[in-house]
Amino acid sequence: MTPAAALPHAASDQKIGVLFLMIQMAMGGSERLILNLVRNLDRRIFEPSIGWFSGERLLPEFEALSVPLYYIPKRRRFDWAAMRQLAAIIRTQRIDVVNAHHFMPFFYAYCGTKIANRARLVYTEHSEADVLAARGRWRTIGGYMLRSSDLAIGVSPRVSQTLGSHFGLDPRTIRTIENGVDVELFGDNGNDRERLRQDLGFSPTDVIIGSVANFRRNKNHLFLLRAFHEVARHRDDVKLVLVGQGFPGDPENSEPEVTRFIQSTGLSKSVRMLGYRSDVHDLMRMIDVFCLVSYKEGLPLSLIEAMASGLPVVGTDIEGMRAVIEPETNGLVAAPDDVAVLTHALNRLIAAPALRQRMGQASRRLAAEKYSLRRCVQETQDVFLSLVPDVTMLDGATRLRLET
Numbered sequence: 001m002t003p004a005a006a007l008p009h010a011a012s013d014q015k016i017g018v019l020f021l022m023i024q025m026a027m028g029g030s031e032r033l034i035l036n037l038v039r040n041l042d043r044r045i046f047e048p049s050i051g052w053f054s055g056e057r058l059l060p061e062f063e064a065l066s067v068p069l070y071y072i073p074k075r076r077r078f079d080w081a082a083m084r085q086l087a088a089i090i091r092t093q094r095i096d097v098v099n100a101h102h103f104m105p106f107f108y109a110y111c112g113t114k115i116a117n118r119a120r121l122v123y124t125e126h127s128e129a130d131v132l133a134a135r136g137r138w139r140t141i142g143g144y145m146l147r148s149s150d151l152a153i154g155v156s157p158r159v160s161q162t163l164g165s166h167f168g169l170d171p172r173t174i175r176t177i178e179n180g181v182d183v184e185l186f187g188d189n190g191n192d193r194e195r196l197r198q199d200l201g202f203s204p205t206d207v208i209i210g211s212v213a214n215f216r217r218n219k220n221h222l223f224l225l226r227a228f229h230e231v232a233r234h235r236d237d238v239k240l241v242l243v244g245q246g247f248p249g250d251p252e253n254s255e256p257e258v259t260r261f262i263q264s265t266g267l268s269k270s271v272r273m274l275g276y277r278s279d280v281h282d283l284m285r286m287i288d289v290f291c292l293v294s295y296k297e298g299l300p301l302s303l304i305e306a307m308a309s310g311l312p313v314v315g316t317d318i319e320g321m322r323a324v325i326e327p328e329t330n331g332l333v334a335a336p337d338d339v340a341v342l343t344h345a346l347n348r349l350i351a352a353p354a355l356r357q358r359m360g361q362a363s364r365r366l367a368a369e370k371y372s373l374r375r376c377v378q379e380t381q382d383v384f385l386s387l388v389p390d391v392t393m394l395d396g397a398t399r400l401r402l403e404t
Contacts, residue, residue, distance in 0.1 A: 015047040016388050019095045019119075021086075021105035025055035025062065025071070026247065027276060028214050029301035030101045030126050033155075033179055033376075038065055040377045046384065051089065053082060053105065061278055068093065074108075083108055087115035095119045097384050103130060103142065110145045120387040121149040124177075128162045128319060129296040143167040150387055155179050156299040158319055175383060179299045180376025183368050186281050186308035196286040200241075200272060207238045207350045210287035210311075212280055212302040213294070215246035215255035220316070220336065222254070223293045225261050225271070227342040231350065232270050238350055240271045241287065243280060284309035288356060289349045295336055297321055307367040312359035314345050324371075330362040 018041070020034045027035075038048045049068035056071055063069070070089050074082045090098065090112055099122045100109035106123040113119045123146060125131055134142045146152055146167050152174050154160030160176040163169060194204055202208060209228065213219040221242065228240045246255025262271050277283060280302075284290075290306035290313045297303075297320030304324060306313050313331035315321040325331045332349070334342040349356050 015043075016045060016097065016384060017093065017095045018046050018048045018097045018099060018384060019051055019070075019090065019093075020048065021051045021098060021100040021109050023053060023102055023104055024247075025052050025057065025059060026214070026245075027059060027061070027278075029179070029298075030124075032301055033126075034101060035061055035065070036180070036182065036373055037377060037380055038067060040373065042381060046381070049093065049095070051086065051105075053108070059278075072108075083111045083115065086112035090119050091116040096388050097122060099124060099384075102126065103134060106149075107142075107145070110149065120151075122151045122153060122383065122387070123149060124153040124155070125159055125163055125298070126155050127296060127298040128156075128159050130298075131159065131162045131166050134166070139166065143169070147173075149173075151175060151383060153177050153383070154298075156320065156323055158323070159298050175379075177376060177379045177383070178371060179301050179304060180371050180373040181301065181305050181308050181367065182281075182373045183308045183364075183371075186284060186305050186367075187310065187364060188281075192282060193285050196282060200274075200286075202239055202286070203237070205237060207235075207288050208241055208286060209238065209289045209291055209346065209350075210241045210243070210283065210306075211291050211293075212243040212283075212305070213292060214244040215258060216250065216252040217254045218252065218295050219244075219254070220293045220295055221258045222261055223337050223339070223342065224291055225258065225265075225267070226339045227346060228271070229265050229267060230339065230343040231346050232267060235350070236270075238270070240267075241283070242271065242273045243275075243277050243283060245276045280305065281309070284311065287311060289314060289346065291315070291346070292321070293334070293336070293342065294318070294320075299323060304367055304371045307363035308371070310360040310364040312349055312356045313363060314342070314349070324366070326362070326366070330359050330366055 022031055022034055041048050051070040051072050053072050053074040072082050072085050086108055097120045098109045098113055100106040101124045109121055113121050146169055152163050154163050154176050157176050160174050164171055164174050231238055246253040262268055290311045292300055292303050293316045299320055303313055313325055315325050315333055316336045317333040325333055327333050332345040334345055
């Protein structure tokens with residue numbers, strides 16, 4: 001594939017080359033974080049690029065970044081060719097820092113940096129459950145690789161704590177950089193609410209529940225649908241919008257069973273599956289209640305985006321969401337698969353516009369205070385700079401900015 005092949009490029013001597021590695025060319029929480037980081041890194045200092053292992057088709061958002069993009073096809077469970085290709089990219093493109101998101105990219109990045117004999121290695125983990133999934137020999141191997149790497153980043157304090165305890169890491173080699181969103185972008189409500197609703201066939205008086213999550217069993221869409229089914233039995237002015245996609249070949253793909261449930265329960269007129277959308281910040285403007293009911297999360301980016309949009313949020317009472325949902329302040333929680341409690345939570349918010357407004361305002365305030373993209377980008381830049389301390393190549397103005 002020409003656009004994603006190793007593009008002719010080498011990091012300038014005047015900049016720090018950073019290669020972000022992700023599992024697939026898709027758009028989930030970790031991919032959106034990488035997209036936002038690359039968009040906002042200081043290009044006077046950093047020269048970013050992106051690599052991935054699955055999915056040849058470029059998403060337009062990544063193509064629009066105008067940075068080197070490297071498709072590194074991983075066709076076997078243990079793919080030496082992918083490892084050698086990654087090592088060649090690191091060596092020939094003069095990469096200074098590799099930031100691998102999730103364990104599989106980290107494994108290949110570790111081997112790639114050793115083969116290339118260059119680049120500092122940073123591992124970013126997004127989920128406590130993914131850390132704990134490394135058991136037996138993989139726990140031993142992962143611990144060795146992490147202790148031989150430069151830094152591990154957790155997207156929440158709990159993820160960082162679990163990284164340290166599970167792999168036996170020195171706390172000084174772990175940082176917490178909580179996810180951030182563009183609060184200004186998501187907070188710009190504009191005047192498009194009614195037009196967006198009309199375009200999708202909704203009434204101005206409909207109460208719309210929205211969820212943004214790819215169709216994987218962990219996201220537990222069927223739980224939300226069972227509760228929504230109970231809601232829709234008594235009200236025909238409530239709609240559900242599902243944004244996201246499933247991936248063929250993914251053993252966790254839940255999209256077919258979600259589609260079957262909607263059809264078998266007669267919810268087709270009340271539920272809209274929009275697939276992948278690049279305009280999530282626009283879609284948030286027409287939503288009244290945001291709901292995410294995963295079994296496990298690290299620090300869910302879509303939930304924070306909903307908060308930045310000024311929406312009340314409903315989620316499962318799990319570790320990753322307890323950090324962002326303050327019950328009765330900016331949202332409500334339900335135990336996983338407790339349909340009665342989730343139904344009650346949705347009905348409360350549907351019936352009370354004033355409650356939605358109060359909780360939405362609290363969401364917006366919390367997002368601005370704790371989860372700004374500006375803070376996330378700055379902390380990430382600081383980490384990269386700490387690993388490449390020789391910044392003598394920077395001009396005086398840039399050096400002064402960094403020192404202040």
